[in-house]
Amino acid sequence: MIEEINPEAVNQEKSADDTEGEKNGNTQRIKQTGQRRYFRKNGNKRYFTRFRKEQDKYEQLNLNGKSVSVIVPLYNEEDSLVELSVALKKVLDRLKVNWEVYFVDDGSTDSSFSKLREINRVNNRFKCIRFKRNYGKSAALQAGFDAAKGDYVITMDADLQDDPEEIPALLKKLNEGYDLVSGWKKVRKDPFIKKFSSRIFNFFTSLMVGLRLHDYNCGLKAYVREAVKNIRVYGEMHRYIPAIAHLSGFRVTEIAVSHYERKYGKTKFGVSRFFNGFFDLVTLIFTTRYIKRPLHLFGFLGIISFTCGSAIILYLTILKFFEATPISGRPLFFVGILLAIVGLQFFSIGLIGEMITKTNQDKDFYIIDKTL
Ligand code: UDP
Ligand code: MG
Numbered sequence: 001m002i003e004e005i006n007p008e009a010v011n012q013e014k015s016a017d018d019t020e021g022e023k024n025g026n027t028q029r030i031k032q033t034g035q036r037r038y039f040r041k042n043g044n045k046r047y048f049t050r051f052r053k054e055q056d057k058y059e060q061l062n063l064n065g066k067s068v069s070v071i072v073p074l075y076n077e078e079d080s081l082v083e084l085s086v087a088l089k090k091v092l093d094r095l096k097v098n099w100e101v102y103f104v105d106d107g108s109t110d111s112s113f114s115k116l117r118e119i120n121r122v123n124n125r126f127k128c129i130r131f132k133r134n135y136g137k138s139a140a141l142q143a144g145f146d147a148a149k150g151d152y153v154i155t156m157d158a159d160l161q162d163d164p165e166e167i168p169a170l171l172k173k174l175n176e177g178y179d180l181v182s183g184w185k186k187v188r189k190d191p192f193i194k195k196f197s198s199r200i201f202n203f204f205t206s207l208m209v210g211l212r213l214h215d216y217n218c219g220l221k222a223y224v225r226e227a228v229k230n231i232r233v234y235g236e237m238h239r240y241i242p243a244i245a246h247l248s249g250f251r252v253t254e255i256a257v258s259h260y261e262r263k264y265g266k267t268k269f270g271v272s273r274f275f276n277g278f279f280d281l282v283t284l285i286f287t288t289r290y291i292k293r294p295l296h297l298f299g300f301l302g303i304i305s306f307t308c309g310s311a312i313i314l315y316l317t318i319l320k321f322f323e324a325t326p327i328s329g330r331p332l333f334f335v336g337i338l339l340a341i342v343g344l345q346f347f348s349i350g351l352i353g354e355m356i357t358k359t360n361q362d363k364d365f366y367i368i369d370k371t372l
Helices: 007-011 050-059 081-095 112-122 137-147 164-175 192-209 225-230 237-247 272-290 294-323 331-359
Strands: 027-033 036-041 044-048 068-074 099-105 126-130 152-155 180-185 221-224 252-257
Touching: 050 164, 068 081, 068 137, 068 164, 081 099, 081 112, 081 164, 099 112, 099 137, 112 126, 126 137, 137 152, 137 237, 152 164, 152 225, 164 180, 164 221, 164 252, 180 237, 192 237, 192 272, 221 225, 221 237, 237 252, 237 272, 272 294, 294 331
Parallel strands: 068 099, 068 152, 099 126, 180 252
Antiparallel strands: 027 036, 036 044, 152 221, 180 221
C-alpha cells in the first residue's frame, strides 16, 4: 500500500538535497527523484511528495508587505483552542507578514474563554472578542469582519476540522486577483447525512445564484479587505457568503482544501440547518436582486396572475351570454376569481415595497470599485 508520511517526520531530517537513503526511526529513505522522496517503512514501500511543495508554497508567495487577519468563530471548543493557536502561529510566522488572530467567543459556556485569555497573555497577536450570549456563527463572523485590520482576511472553524496549512494556498489565489477564495472540502470527513444534504444544498444554491461552487459552506475562506468590509452577515447567512459576494460583484473562486474529522466535542448545528437554509436563500435572492425594485418582481407575478384570471372570467362571461350556460357553479369560475385577486395583491405588495424603498433611499446599495 502506498501512502503519504507525516511531513513533520520528514522536515526533521538533515538535508533537503540529500538523496542517499537514511534512517529516521523505523522509516528508511530510499531515493529522491524531482519533488518526490521514496521511503520504506517497516518493509512496505511508500512515497512522500510534499516536502518540496511545503517549502515552495511559502517561498513563492509574495505578500508585498500585506497584513493578514484570521477570524475564528467558536462556541464551546475548549479542547481545540491551544492546539489550533499553535498550528496557526506556525503558519502565520512563516508568511513573514504582520498578522493578528481574532477568536470570537460566541457565548461559550465551557472554559473556552479562560483558554483564550491564557493564549492572549502568552501572545497578544491572538485577540478575543467575547459575546454576552450565543448569537450564532454569522454574528461571530461579522464581529470579526468589523474588527479585522488585515489587507487579507482568513476565516476558519475552531474545531480543527480546517487546516491552517491551507492558508498560503488561499492567499496565493487572492494574489491572483480574486476577492474571495472559498475552501472546498473535496474529501469530506463528516457523517453521510451531512455530506448528502450539503450536496443538494450546494447544487440548488449554485443554480439560483448563478455561481457554480462545490462547497458554499466551508469554514475556511480568504477575503480581500474590501469584501469583508462590504459584506454583512446575520441570522444564518454565513452559509451564503460566497453568494452574497458574487451577487455584489466580487470575484469569487474555490480551491480544494483538506478536511479532518472533528477531534473534540460535537457539531453545533443540528437538524434545523436543513430547514432554515432554504428560507435564507429566498431572502438572499430577494434582498440582493430586487431590494431596490420590488415592483419588478411582484409586478411581474401580479400581471401574470391577473391576466390569467381575467382571461378565464372573460371566457366564462362569453359562454354565459352566447350559449346561456350557468357559470357560477364551475370550478374554473373560482380559479379565475382567485387568480385575479391574487394578481392585484401581488401588485399592491410591489407598490408598497417601492414606497418603503423610496423612504430608505439614503442607504448605499452599490459598492464602488475605483474612482478616477
Ligand atoms: N460556532 C459558533 N457559534 C455557533 C455555532 C458554531 O461560533 O452558534 C462555531 C463552532 O464553534 C465552529 C464553527 O462555528 O468553530 C463551525 O461549527 P461546527 O463545527 O459545529 O459545524 P460543522 O463543522 O458541523 O458544520
Ligand atoms: Mg466542524
